[in-house]
Amino acid sequence: MSVTIKDVAKQANVAPSTVSRVLSDSPRISEKTKRKVRKVMDDMGYHLNFSGRVLVQQSTQTIGIVMKKSSSHSFDNPFFAELLRGISASCHKHDYSINITTGDSEEAIFRDVIKMVQGKRVDGVIVLYSKEDDQVVPYLRERDFPFVMIGKPPADSNDITYVDNDNVEAAKEVAEFLIRLGHNRIGYIGGDSHFEVTTARLAGFRQAIAAHDIELPEDLFKNIQFDSGDAKKIVSELLEVEHPPTALIVTDDFNALAVMLALHEKNVRIPEEMSIISFNNTIISRLANPPLTTVDTQSYQLGYESADCLVELLRGGEVFKKSVIVPTVIVERESCIAEQTMLNKK
Amino acid sequence: MSVTIKDVAKQANVAPSTVSRVLSDSPRISEKTKRKVRKVMDDMGYHLNFSGRVLVQQSTQTIGIVMKKSSSHSFDNPFFAELLRGISASCHKHDYSINITTGDSEEAIFRDVIKMVQGKRVDGVIVLYSKEDDQVVPYLRERDFPFVMIGKPPADSNDITYVDNDNVEAAKEVAEFLIRLGHNRIGYIGGDSHFEVTTARLAGFRQAIAAHDIELPEDLFKNIQFDSGDAKKIVSELLEVEHPPTALIVTDDFNALAVMLALHEKNVRIPEEMSIISFNNTIISRLANPPLTTVDTQSYQLGYESADCLVELLRGGEVFKKSVIVPTVIVERESCIAEQTMLNKK
DNA sequence: TTCTTAATGGCAAACGTTTGCATTCTCTGA
DNA sequence: TCAGAGAATGCAAACGTTTGCCATTAAGAA
Numbered sequence: 001m002s003v004t005i006k007d008v009a010k011q012a013n014v015a016p017s018t019v020s021r022v023l024s025d026s027p028r029i030s031e032k033t034k035r036k037v038r039k040v041m042d043d044m045g046y047h048l049n050f051s052g053r054v055l056v057q058q059s060t061q062t063i064g065i066v067m068k069k070s071s072s073h074s075f076d077n078p079f080f081a082e083l084l085r086g087i088s089a090s091c092h093k094h095d096y097s098i099n100i101t102t103g104d105s106e107e108a109i110f111r112d113v114i115k116m117v118q119g120k121r122v123d124g125v126i127v128l129y130s131k132e133d134d135q136v137v138p139y140l141r142e143r144d145f146p147f148v149m150i151g152k153p154p155a156d157s158n159d160i161t162y163v164d165n166d167n168v169e170a171a172k173e174v175a176e177f178l179i180r181l182g183h184n185r186i187g188y189i190g191g192d193s194h195f196e197v198t199t200a201r202l203a204g205f206r207q208a209i210a211a212h213d214i215e216l217p218e219d220l221f222k223n224i225q226f227d228s229g230d231a232k233k234i235v236s237e238l239l240e241v242e243h244p245p246t247a248l249i250v251t252d253d254f255n256a257l258a259v260m261l262a263l264h265e266k267n268v269r270i271p272e273e274m275s276i277i278s279f280n281n282t283i284i285s286r287l288a289n290p291p292l293t294t295v296d297t298q299s300y301q302l303g304y305e306s307a308d309c310l311v312e313l314l315r316g317g318e319v320f321k322k323s324v325i326v327p328t329v330i331v332e333r334e335s336c337i338a339e340q341t342m343l344n345k346k
Numbered sequence: 347m348s349v350t351i352k353d354v355a356k357q358a359n360v361a362p363s364t365v366s367r368v369l370s371d372s373p374r375i376s377e378k379t380k381r382k383v384r385k386v387m388d389d390m391g392y393h394l395n396f397s398g399r400v401l402v403q404q405s406t407q408t409i410g411i412v413m414k415k416s417s418s419h420s421f422d423n424p425f426f427a428e429l430l431r432g433i434s435a436s437c438h439k440h441d442y443s444i445n446i447t448t449g450d451s452e453e454a455i456f457r458d459v460i461k462m463v464q465g466k467r468v469d470g471v472i473v474l475y476s477k478e479d480d481q482v483v484p485y486l487r488e489r490d491f492p493f494v495m496i497g498k499p500p501a502d503s504n505d506i507t508y509v510d511n512d513n514v515e516a517a518k519e520v521a522e523f524l525i526r527l528g529h530n531r532i533g534y535i536g537g538d539s540h541f542e543v544t545t546a547r548l549a550g551f552r553q554a555i556a557a558h559d560i561e562l563p564e565d566l567f568k569n570i571q572f573d574s575g576d577a578k579k580i581v582s583e584l585l586e587v588e589h590p591p592t593a594l595i596v597t598d599d600f601n602a603l604a605v606m607l608a609l610h611e612k613n614v615r616i617p618e619e620m621s622i623i624s625f626n627n628t629i630i631s632r633l634a635n636p637p638l639t640t641v642d643t644q645s646y647q648l649g650y651e652s653a654d655c656l657v658e659l660l661r662g663g664e665v666f667k668k669s670v671i672v673p674t675v676i677v678e679r680e681s682c683i684a685e686q687t688m689l690n691k692k
Numbered sequence: 693t694t695c696t697t698a699a700t701g702g703c704a705a706a707c708g709t710t711t712g713c714a715t716t717c718t719c720t721g722a
Numbered sequence: 723t724c725a726g727a728g729a730a731t732g733c734a735a736a737c738g739t740t741t742g743c744c745a746t747t748a749a750g751a752a
Binding site for chain 3: 737
Binding site: 014015016017018021028029030033052054055056057058 | 699700701702703704706707708709
C-alpha cells in the first residue's frame with residue numbers, strides 16, 4: 001500500500017540495497033546516485049518503515065519509562081511532570097522515542113515492563129523511582145537489560161547507573177538552614193517510607209540535629225501519604241505535642257501546600273507562627289501563598305541526565321556504571337523567618 | 347539470541363505456524379497440542395517479538411500522543427497530567443501502548459508526528475489541543491490517518507472525532523453563577539486566543555452577560571500567557587479600571603493561583619474583596635488558599651474518552667465520526683461569595 | 693593492449709512473525 | 723475394505739528493512 005524501498009529502487013533503476021544505503025548516507029554510494037535516489041524518494045513520498053528496520057537492526061531507538069506505583073499520584077505531582085519533560089528533551093536530542101507504562105498497580109506496571117523488555121519494544125528503560133521490595137529492578141538486572149534509575153538504588157548501587165540528588169546532604173542543609181534561623185523545634189513530614197528518598201532525607205535530618213545537639217521527640221516526625229485529609233490530621237497532631245514546632249520540613253511542595261491549607265484552617269499564620277520549607281521547587285512553590293522556601297532538586301535536570309545516561313549505556317561506551325548526582329540548592333522565598341521574629345502565640 | 351517461535355517449534359516438534367496459532371489461541375489447534383506447545387514456551391522462556399508481528403500485521407497496537415506547542419507548559423499544568431492519566435488508563439484497558447511526541451516547538455512536534463505516522467510507529471493519534479493555524483491536523487486529514495482531538499476542531503468539526511466540554515455553555519454557567527451571586531462587574535481572564543477553548547469560553551461569557559443586559563467595558567477582558575509575571579500586570583490593570591470588578595473568571599486553576607498571589611500582593615482579600623472562579627478542578631484548586639470554586643472539566647474523563655474513541659475508530663466500527671461532549675459542573679468551594687456580603691473597600 | 697585495483701552497485705539471506713493454502717491423518721458409514 | 727469428510731497441522735510466501743559478499747565497471751599502470 002505505501003511506498004517501500006523496493007518501489008523506490010525500481011523507479012530509480014537501482015537495487016533496494018542501494019536505496020537503503022542512500023538512506024543511511026553510506027560512503028559506498030556515489031553522490032550522483034544519492035541525488036538521483038533522493039529525488040525519487042521525494043517524488044514518491046517515501047518514508048522509512050520503522051518495524052522493518054527494527055526487525056533487522058534489533059534496536060528500536062525507543063526507551064521505556066516505568067512510572068511508579070500509582071501513576072495517578074505521580075501524574076498529579078509536577079515533580080514527575082518535570083522529570084518527564086527532562087527525559088523528553090534528552091530523548092528528542094538523541095532522536096529516541098518514548099514509551100511509557102500504562103499500568104496503575106504495581107502488578108500491572110510489572111507486566112508492562114515485561115511486555116516492553118521481552119517484546120523488544122524498547123532498547124532500555126528508565127525507572128522513575130527507587131523503592132525497596134520492588135520487582136522491576138531485580139528483573140531488569142537478572143536479564144542484563146540496560147536501565148537507569150532516578151533515585152539511589154536500595155542495594156548494589158555500585159552496579160547500577162542512577163541519577164539522584166544527594167538527599168542526605170540536602171536534608172542536612174535544610175536543617176542547618178532552619179537551625180541558623182534559630183529554630184530548634186522542627187517538625188519533619190516525610191513521604192512514603194518505602195522510597196529511598198524518604199529514608200535518605202530523614203537520615204540527613206537526623207544527622208544534622210544530632211550534630212547540633214538538638215533532641216526532638218519522635219512525635220515531631222511524621223510520614224504523609226499523598227492525600228490532603230492526611231495533612232490535616234498530621235498538622236493537628238503536630239500542634240498538640242507538648243512544645244509544638246516552630247518550623248516544618250515537608251517532603252515536597254505539593255504536600256506542603258496541603259499542610260499550609262491545614263495550618264490555615266487552624267489559624268496558624270505562615271511564616272509568622274510557623275516556618276515551612278519543602279522540596280522540589282515546582283511551580284507550585286512560586287504560586288503558593290506565601291511563596292514557599294524550597295530546595296530545588298532540579299527535577300528537569302534529573303530527567304534529562306537520566307536519559308542521557310541511558311543513551312550512553314545503549315551506545316555501548318560504558319564499561320562501568322557511572323552515576324550522576326545533581327546538586328540541590330535552597331531557594332529562599334517567604335515561608336521561613338527567624339525564630340526570634342515570630343509572633344508569640346500564647 | 348533470544349528464543350523465537352522457530353526454536354519453540356523445533357523443540358515441540360511442530361511447525362512455526364502452529365506455535366503462532368497457539369499464541370493467538372486459534373480454534374484450529376487441538377487442545378492437546380496447545381498444552382504441549384505452551385509447556386515448551388514456558389520452559390524455554392519464550393516471549394513474542396513485537397516488531398516481527400507488527401511487520402506482518404501492519405498494526406502496532408500503539409497510539410501516539412501529540413503534545414501542544416510548549417510541552418514545557420503543558421507538563422507543568424496538572425490539567426494535561428490528568429488528560430494523560432485518562433488516556434493511559436484507557437490504553438491499558440485496550441492493551442494499547444503509548445508513544446508521545448518529544449519535540450518542544452511546533453516544528454519539532456510536527457516532525458515527530460510525521461515520524462510516527464509515516465514510519466508506521468503508531469496506529470492512530472490523539473491531538474491534545476485544538477488550535478487554529480495548526481499543521482498537524484490538516485496533515486492527518488490529508489492522509490486519512492485515524493486521530494481524535496481533545497477540543498473542538500476549529501473547522502470541519504462534523505468530519506473529525508473529538509472529545510470536548512461544551513465550553514460555551516460552561517462559561518455561560520459560570521457567568522450566571524456569578525450574576526446570581528449579585529456580581530455585575532466581572533473581569534474575564536482568558537488564555538491564548540489561538541486555542542479554541544479560549545474563544546469558546548469567551549463567547550459563552552459574552553452571551554451570558556448580554557442575556558442579562560450587563561455591559562462590561564473591554565478593559566475587563568484580558569488574556570493571560572502562562573506566566574505569573576503577566577498575572578501581576580493583568581491584576582494591576584484590572585484594579586485600576588474605573589469601576590473595578592468584584593469577581594474574576596480565570597481560564598484555569600493554575601493561572602488562578604497566579605492571579606490570587608498577585609491580588610494578595612495588592613492586599614486584596616479573597617473572597618471578601620474579590621470573588622474568583624476558575625476552570626479545571628485540578629488538585630490545585632483544592633489546595634489553594636482559599637480553596638477555589640472552579641468548574642470541573644473532568645480532564646481525566648476527557649483523556650479516557652478520547653482514547654476510547656480512537657480505539658473504536660481503529661477497530662474500524664465507525665462509519666461516521668462521533669464526538670463526545672463531557673459535561674462540566676461547578677464545584678463550589680470558598681473563593682466566591684455574594685456581592686452584597688463583600689467588604690466595601692472605599 | 694592487458695592487468696590490477698579501487699569504486700560502485702547488486703544479490704540474497706536474515707530478522708520473527710502471520711496466514712492462505714496444501715497436506716496428512718483419523719474417523720465414519722457403506 | 724475403502725471412499726470421503728472433516729479435523730489437525732505443515733509449507734512457504736510475505737511484511738520492509740539491512741548487510742556481507744560478490745559482480746561489474748572504469749581507471750590507471752605497465
